[in-house]
Amino acid sequence: xxxxxxxxxxxxxxxxxxxxxxxxxxxxxxxxxxxxxxxxxxxxxxxxxxxxxxxxxxxxxxxxxxxxxxxxxxxxxxxxxxxxxxxxxxxxxxxxxxxxxxxxxxxxxxxxxxxxxxxxxxxxxxxxxxxxxxxxxxxxxxxxxxxxxxxxxxxxxxxxxxxxxxxxxxxxxxxxxxxxxxxxxxxxxxxxxxxxxxxxxxxxxxxx
Amino acid sequence: xxxxxxxxxxxxxxxxxxxxxxxxxxxxxxxxxxxxxxxxxxxxxxxxxxxxxxxxxxxxxxxxxxxxxxxxxxxxxxxxxxxxxxxxxxxxxxxxxxxxxxxxxxxxxxxxxxxxxxxxxxxxxxxxxxxxxxxxxxxxxxxxxxxxxxxxxxxxxxxxxxxxxxxxxxxxxxxxxxxxxxxxxxxxxxxxxxxxxxxxxxxxxxxx
Amino acid sequence: xxxxxxxxxxxxxxxxxxxxxxxxxxxxxxxxxxxxxxxxxxxxxxxxxxxxxxxxxxxxxxxxxxxxxxxxxxxxxxxxxxxxxxxxxxxxxxxxxxxxxxxxxxxxxxxxxxxxxxxxxxxxxxxxxxxxxxxxxxxxxxxxxxxxxxxxxxxxxxxxxxxxxxxxxxxxxxxxxxxxxxxxxxxxxxxxxxxxxxxxxxxxxxxx
Amino acid sequence: xxxxxxxxxxxxxxxxxxxxxxxxxxxxxxxxxxxxxxxxxxxxxxxxxxxxxxxxxxxxxxxxxxxxxxxxxxxxxxxxxxxxxxxxxxxxxxxxxxxxxxxxxxxxxxxxxxxxxxxxxxxxxxxxxxxxxxxxxxxxxxxxxxxxxxxxxxxxxxxxxxxxxxxxxxxxxxxxxxxxxxxxxxxxxxxxxxxxxxxxxxxxxxxx
DNA sequence: AGGTAACCGAGACGGTACGTCACGTCTTTAC
DNA sequence: GTAAAGACGTGACGTACCGTCTCGGTTACCT
Numbered sequence: 085x086x087x088x089x090x091x092x093x094x095x096x097x098x099x100x101x102x103x104x105x106x107x108x109x110x111x112x113x114x115x116x117x118x119x120x121x122x123x124x125x126x127x128x129x130x131x132x133x134x135x136x137x138x139x140x141x142x143x144x145x146x147x148x149x150x151x152x153x154x155x156x157x158x159x160x161x162x163x164x165x166x167x168x169x170x171x172x173x174x175x176x177x178x179x180x181x182x183x184x185x186x187x188x189x190x191x192x193x194x195x196x197x198x199x200x201x202x203x204x205x206x207x208x209x210x211x212x213x214x215x216x217x218x219x220x221x222x223x224x225x226x227x228x229x230x231x232x233x234x235x236x237x238x239x240x241x242x243x244x245x246x247x248x249x250x251x252x253x254x255x256x257x258x259x260x261x262x263x264x265x266x267x268x269x270x271x272x273x274x275x276x277x278x279x280x281x282x283x284x285x286x287x288x289x290x291x292x
Numbered sequence: 293x294x295x296x297x298x299x300x301x302x303x304x305x306x307x308x309x310x311x312x313x314x315x316x317x318x319x320x321x322x323x324x325x326x327x328x329x330x331x332x333x334x335x336x337x338x339x340x341x342x343x344x345x346x347x348x349x350x351x352x353x354x355x356x357x358x359x360x361x362x363x364x365x366x367x368x369x370x371x372x373x374x375x376x377x378x379x380x381x382x383x384x385x386x387x388x389x390x391x392x393x394x395x396x397x398x399x400x401x402x403x404x405x406x407x408x409x410x411x412x413x414x415x416x417x418x419x420x421x422x423x424x425x426x427x428x429x430x431x432x433x434x435x436x437x438x439x440x441x442x443x444x445x446x447x448x449x450x451x452x453x454x455x456x457x458x459x460x461x462x463x464x465x466x467x468x469x470x471x472x473x474x475x476x477x478x479x480x481x482x483x484x485x486x487x488x489x490x491x492x493x494x495x496x497x498x499x500x
Numbered sequence: 501x502x503x504x505x506x507x508x509x510x511x512x513x514x515x516x517x518x519x520x521x522x523x524x525x526x527x528x529x530x531x532x533x534x535x536x537x538x539x540x541x542x543x544x545x546x547x548x549x550x551x552x553x554x555x556x557x558x559x560x561x562x563x564x565x566x567x568x569x570x571x572x573x574x575x576x577x578x579x580x581x582x583x584x585x586x587x588x589x590x591x592x593x594x595x596x597x598x599x600x601x602x603x604x605x606x607x608x609x610x611x612x613x614x615x616x617x618x619x620x621x622x623x624x625x626x627x628x629x630x631x632x633x634x635x636x637x638x639x640x641x642x643x644x645x646x647x648x649x650x651x652x653x654x655x656x657x658x659x660x661x662x663x664x665x666x667x668x669x670x671x672x673x674x675x676x677x678x679x680x681x682x683x684x685x686x687x688x689x690x691x692x693x694x695x696x697x698x699x700x701x702x703x704x705x706x707x708x
Numbered sequence: 709x710x711x712x713x714x715x716x717x718x719x720x721x722x723x724x725x726x727x728x729x730x731x732x733x734x735x736x737x738x739x740x741x742x743x744x745x746x747x748x749x750x751x752x753x754x755x756x757x758x759x760x761x762x763x764x765x766x767x768x769x770x771x772x773x774x775x776x777x778x779x780x781x782x783x784x785x786x787x788x789x790x791x792x793x794x795x796x797x798x799x800x801x802x803x804x805x806x807x808x809x810x811x812x813x814x815x816x817x818x819x820x821x822x823x824x825x826x827x828x829x830x831x832x833x834x835x836x837x838x839x840x841x842x843x844x845x846x847x848x849x850x851x852x853x854x855x856x857x858x859x860x861x862x863x864x865x866x867x868x869x870x871x872x873x874x875x876x877x878x879x880x881x882x883x884x885x886x887x888x889x890x891x892x893x894x895x896x897x898x899x900x901x902x903x904x905x906x907x908x909x910x911x912x913x914x915x916x
Numbered sequence: 917a918g919g920t921a922a923c924c925g926a927g928a929c930g931g932t933a934c935g936t937c938a939c940g941t942c943t944t945t946a947c
Numbered sequence: 948g949t950a951a952a953g954a955c956g957t958g959a960c961g962t963a964c965c966g967t968c969t970c971g972g973t974t975a976c977c978t
Contacts (some may be wrong), residue, residue: 088965091919096925104928105927105970106926106927106971107926107927107967107970107971108926108928108967108969109928109969110928110968111928111929113384114928114930118418128298130420131420132418133421134419135958135960137958137959137960137961144930145930145933146929146960147930147931147962148928148929148930148931148962149930150496151961151962152929153930169937179964181953201354205403205420206420207477208417209416209417209418209419209421210340210417211338211478212338212413212417212478213337213338213341213417213478215422215478215479218477227448245962247496250496251489251493253486254470254486254489254490254493255487255493257469257470257473257474257490258466258469258493258494258497260468260469260473261465261466261468261471261472262465262466263469264472264473265468265469265472265473268416268420268428268472268476270419270420270423270426271423275930275939277301278461278462281459282465284463285458285459285462285466286466288455288458288497289496289497290319290404290497316947316949317948317949318948318949319949319950322949322950343937343938344938344939344940345937345938345939348951352955353950354950355940355951355952355953356940356941356942356949356950356951356952357949357950357951360949361951367940369946405960484959509941512847519793520919522921522922522975522976522977523920523921523923523975523976524921524922524923524924524973524974524975524976525922525923525974525976527923527924530923535773547836548834548836548837549837549889551963551964551965552964552965553963553964553965554964556925560925561924561925562924562926562927563922563925563926563927563965563966563967564924564966565924567966567967568924582788595860596944597890613738614867622836624833624892625832625833627754627894628756628829628830628833628892629833630895630918631894631895633912634894648853649786650748651834654896659775660711660734662918663912665912667905667909667913669902670886670902670906671909672889673885673886674886674901674909676880676883676885676889677881677886677888678878678881678885678888678894679885680885680888681881681884681885681889684832684836684882684892685735686835687839694877697875697878698881701874701875701878701879704873704874704913705766705912705913705914706913725934729945729952730945730951730952730953731942731943731944731945731946731951731952732942732953732955733943734954734956735954735955737963738954738956742938759932759933760933760934760935760949761932761933762933764956768956770955770958771934771935772935772936772937772954772955772956772957773954773956775935775936776955804951810920843935859947882974913941
């Protein structure tokens with residue numbers, strides 16, 4: 085059923101080129117109020133302790149309006165998270181694959197520090213009882229970055245910069261794993277020290 | 293209060309050499325029933341969806357008995373998890389630091405595949421709203437392994453096997469991060485392919 | 501506002517001799533669909549459990565169309581009930597007042613057995629939180645019968661058939677009370693046995 | 709399920725002679741608070757418009773505590789109604805059956821005037837979608853009175869005071885029907901005028 | 917013929933209440 | 948003092964309807 089709603093949602097999002105559907109159209113103010121309220125709550129409360137009711141209350145919105153458009157609170161949190169400015173993936177264009185990966189990691193670290201880290205951690209936590217949430221997080225946030233990393237690693241290998249006997253999937257895990265480990269490790273997430281040292285050290289590990 | 297109980301618990305566990313406290317002693321059958329029931333529930337249900345009530349029901353035990361000895365369900369799950377055979381840390385004694393790390397990783401992977409991975413993932417998820425749980429997981433399960441890795445990395449660096457300009461903390465993250473990433477990534481956790489390739493590839497990354 | 505709508509409704513019904521109002525006229529098919537759907541739902545569901553939404557759904561009609569013409573579901577149910585054939589009051593013309601009353605009661609019993617009884621019971625029940633509904637039921641269904649009974653009782657008293665020291669209002673209650681008591685008593689409403697015996701026995705009670 | 713709870717309730721009520729059941733006993737203050745709150749709400753609100761939540765709120769009690777002991781709000785209302793002083797049935801002992809019936813009716817009228825009438829009307833209304841409620845009302849309130857009337861009518865017939873060709877069931881309906889009709893007729897229920905005249909006139913109807 | 921007014925279906929909206937579940941605490945009897 | 952049992956106040960769940968609203972579209976009368 086979660087899937088059903090997610091699909092409906094996706095369809096509604098996409099068929100804006102066709103003529104408007106019958107009935108009163110979705111309220112944009114309500115949508116914004118919900119996502120704003122969610123973002124504000126996520127500032128100082130772990131997702132697990134946030135309830136749909138508290139979001140509805142804070143947004144001045146009926147519970148049903150939330151349930152009509154999102155299957156669960158993780159999805160709301162995810163949309164609130166993804167809608168922020170500065171979260172789009174930018175494909176780094178640099179001379180070498182190594183440099184591009186370094187930029188990508190720096191960028192990702194910047195995006196996952198502070199509140200955002202807490203939010204992502206909350207979503208991952210919640211996903212442990214609902215796989216579709218995790219899939220959505222991958223699809224909407226990670227996929228582009230992973231695919232970019234994949235091609236960069238291949239390029240680096242072809243150009244002789246990176247070890248040739250290296251599984252790309254595992255290499256990607258070694259680039260992203262430490263990040264998420266820190267994000268999930270509570271307290272203050274990614275430290276300044278880690279943010280500075282990790283991209284360079286990760287690259288070293290890929291070198292031939 | 294969680295902390296208070298955890299401490300009481302620790303004391304109770306350790307003062308078995310002192311004279312017995314007054315009153316009826318703790319019921320060992322009840323303790324076992326609780327942990328058994330928890331393990332069975334964890335086989336096919338994510339921790340998030342398990343309730344203290346369901347554990348009590350399944351164990352044929354009063355809720356109070358659980359609350360008396362554990363501060364929350366994550367702690368129960370953790371004790372159920374740690375009490376299994378084959379989970380102790382074994383300090384690998386081999387010729388080289390590299391080989392020792394490889395053994396340690398292989399061992400850890402073996403311990404985190406299947407159900408155990410789901411349990412650990414559940415505990416990490418739950419920890420997002422309660423830091424003490426994460427601390428306990430580190431203390432009881434990860435600490436020894438991390439410390440061993442730490443000294444092995446230092447030894448490898450001294451012996452010239454590992455890169456000298458490498459932050460040990462980050463290196464450890466690169467060894468453990470991919471593991472936990474897989475464990476948390478749902479579905480079937482650590483794949484056979486990953487299990488075989490990762491330890492070797494991780495070591496490559498440390499090499500000078 | 502309920503009153504307002506009821507009044508508007510009444511006007512609309514009656515001013516068919518005046519020139520038609522501007523704008524699209526009321527849709528007769530929609531009106532019929534609503535009343536039909538209501539009747540069908542009332543066959544196997546108590547009024548209390550029927551919702552405006554379920555009527556609209558079943559009738560293939562917008563909720564607004566119902567709210568535009570009826571103030572609440574009891575009014576819809578009542579119109580659905582009253583629109584049936586065989587429910588009009590027929591003033592019995594017989595030699596004696598006693599016989600006329602007997603005919604009237606027999607007729608009323610016939611009209612209130614089966615589904616109709618359940619519907620009336622539902623309307624009375626609903627009326628406990630909205631007096632206007634009860635008023636409407638009296639006005640549209642009971643009034644004529646009560647007035648007829650009133651004059652028949654007076655006639656019977658004048659002709660010496662009925663006790664002279666008898667309050668007519670109370671006498672009417674004794675004629676109608678048992679009927680509605682049975683109708684409201686659930687299960688199967690008015691039994692065959694009651695239907696046969698009551699009119700005669702009620703008359704006995706009026707005799708001088 | 710309603711039945712299940714009602715049965716449980718009944719059992720709990722009756723086995724007070726056996727030894728106390730395990731577990732924390734039912735809270736008498738909570739029970740009283742619930743019934744008091746219900747009575748107060750019924751003073752100025754029809755039962756249909758009262759919600760379990762409003763009762764719980766007013767009583768300072770959890771919703772579950774109500775659901776634990778009563779299957780629906782009608783049952784709560786009924787117990788609140790029946791627990792009042794002066795509602796017990798008193799078997800009138802007088803010289804003649806006629807006088808006894810007159811006393812019984814006077815007593816019943818007294819018990820059903822004012823608020824109590826509204827409450828009973830609300831219960832009957834609610835019962836239209838749940839037969840068990842009506843059964844309970846009969847069992848706990850009406851049964852004794854009906855049985856007493858039954859034997860009084862028989863006695864009156866034997867003694868030659870009442871018409872012999874009279875169905876006792878229907879006679880009882882003619883005694884009680886008008887009462888309930890008035891109670892259900894909204895506004896102010898049983899009028900002073902009715903209260904004074906009805907018992908005598910009803911008796912006249914039974915006379916031979 | 918075009919304008920306009922009221923209708924129609926669809927369905928989103930802010931609400932209220934539902935009946936259930938689990939929480940963590942408490943109060944009882946029994947061991 | 949611990950244990951099982953189970954009631955307690957609390958609060959969130961996800962659902963059903965409420966009565967209102969806002970759309971695009973329709974249908975009749977009135978210029």
